[in-house]
Amino acid sequence: MSNLQKDLQRMQKQVTRGTMNRREFLSRASAMGLMAAAPLLYNEAAQAAPKKGGVYRVGLPAANTGDTLDSGLNSDHYMITMNQGAVKNAMVEVDAKGQAVPELAETLEPSADAKTWVAKLRQGVEFHSGKTLDADDVIASIAWHSREGSTSAANAVAKSMGNIRKDGPNTVIFELESGNADFPYLLSDYHILIGPADSSGNIDWDAGDGTGAYSIKSFEPGVGTHLIRNPNYWKEGRGHFDECRLIAINDAAARMNAMATGQVDAIARTDLKTVGMLKKKPGVEILQVAGTKHFTYPMDVRQEKFGDNNVRMALKLGINRQTFVDTVLRGYGSLGNDHPISVSQNYCATEIPQRQYDPDKARWHLLQSGYGGLDVEIHASDAAFSGAVDATTLYAESAKAAGINIKVTRASADGYWSNTWMKVPWSASYWSGRPTADWMFTIGYKAGGNWSETFWDNARFEELLVMGRAELDEAKRRDIYVEMQTILHNEGGTVIPCFANNVDARSDKLAHGDLAGNFELDGCRSCERWWFA
């Protein structure tokens, strides 16, 4: 590329970001000898440019009257959108490609063993209240989650950040107990947001103060939130709307109707049963992004039957994954391969052949196990995932051809996670996924973990987990994670039939860049990232 082209592209980018105006662009382009083409080139860039203004109304699920501004207690879409996506910032942000990029931290550098991480804070960042961000705010914010007696859902994550100390007002040093190459991702946790600390190191979360693109004008838990743009927002090219109204619409049908009738500009989590009808409405765009969410059937491998890998293999081969994607997900998803890493993630072991429905091979495994025919019971509830009971019945049908008799027991959706899941030998479950392979393996598969659904304990897997965490060499790391996925694929206790895409809808008046897949609606950041075209 010639220098001229490079300069031109850089200038166009500046226009797109809004840092160069028309007059300046035209005079510079003319100076480069592009007198005639200059206005055209400017328009090209300006049309793609985010525009400020407008009131963004978005219909969001999973709101409750009991919601609080304490992000440690936030667990679902509505509050993540508000707290992480609009009002506050974390130290690190996950971008549309799934990469951890610094947010309130300007740089984040590891030591050679990935045990010590030094975060330099962005200077001059102000909270809505006018306070300037410093290292004390960061330390107090993380301590809120790691302190003794914390009720935060990020308690374990915050504790794993080890000893945290400041080095001057703008530097925070994390001293971990063991190396973690994925440490930046921990700082992107949607619970661990930065609030303003007072002189004694306390933070009043209820005040709702943050460094984010919007400040809270009114917040009525379970009903709606009214946000207005933070005129001093530090992040360039973000936070375009004058106002955002987050409307709590928990009922899926009501959400679809609100979108269809134009009462809202976007909705998260469309109802897959009626998304085909919504698609036909003029002015409505359906957004589909491959994410990390997946459905699982974890077996308790301590049980006699499930302890036998031949039984586990038979059950993995006895499920028709394609019908799962076609019927339960209505095509909005992809096949699972009995490991929890999605194709949208780094280190996904795409080289492992896709496991297919094969009743004959399943029957062969059953013969090897000594169980001629197999009778097993599975508990399912729509609390696990929408349509889980029907889907599991479908599974039972396809397994019959392999001589496996699955009895589907419908469990109560109320209290499913406390009474059924991980309490019965085999049940339906789901994971929203984690941004990194290490995090996913640690939380869902590490021996003795609180949420290790299958109570699995594999020496090689444990060894690789520790090796992978501290490995800073990309290629070596990939080899480790591929081996771990292969072990899960061949020996793990979890049947993973499919990965579900995030399916949202928006008005065609809205514009945005590449969509993130870590949560619905651009990683819960549509308020910050989108604009009216």
Place this chain on the structure above:
Amino acid sequence: MNSQLWGMIIKRLGFGLLTLFAISLLITVGMEFLAGDVCTEMLGQMAHPDTVAACRAELNLDRPVHMRYAEWVWNLLHGDMGVSLANRREVSELISRRIGNTLFLAGMSALISVPLAIGLGVLAALYRNTAFDRVISITTLSTISVPEFFVAYILMAILAVNFQVFPAISNVDNFMGFFERVKVSALPVLTLTLVVVAHMMRMTRASIVNLLASPYIEMAKLKGIRPARIIIWHALPNAWAPIIQVVILNLAWLVVGVVIVEVVFVYPGLGYLMVDSVLFRDMPMVRGTAMVFATTYVLLNLLADILSIIANPRLRHRK
């Protein structure tokens, strides 16, 4: 009004208090049967035993249920409804914010449905056993036989999606003017109207038709008075007692029975608040909303009895 009436009112109020007490007990016991508590529900699938324990300790949930209940009763007698376990806001404040919305919805529905039902009932009695009577009966009975969420979705499909007359969701807020508020809540009002009209209309018709066989009506007929005048001037005054009973029962339902309609239309009323609170096992909130509902029911029932006594000279001047 005589002393007998006052005696009855005082007696009924006493029973009302007992009823409220019984309901609060039932709710408490019922909630105990539900799986999980506010801590496990708030923390969800990722609840860690340590965090749950910390949360329980912080909210004093480790004390036995009867202790917590006794404390709640004691505070309530002192006018304190407690704070929400989930977000520590005052229960009375959350309820007072929502109750206006619920009363608005019930009031609008009553304003339309009561005159409509009584008018249709009178007309049906006047033209009894004609095609008109049958059409009205069949229509109103069909709307009452269909569950209200279904009526709601049908209305939404027709009036919000196909013909965009009214908005599909009714998220009213305090910044709305009166007319905007009426427009936004049109569909839930319409749904409630359709559901309650039949009951009141049938009762009006039946009480009037009942009276039409009495000798004094025969007499009026023989004097040559027009049927419409007979019904409005001679039959209706004597039919008021049962009509009032049914109308007030329906008014009570409009306040306390709107849970599903509120959820379907995302209408921020008390019913919605209660559903949310049950989902989070937020005991003080559930008990608070239940008390408001129960009190409404008890008071309206009392009002129905008083009004029917006043409307009926025979009950008023008991020998």
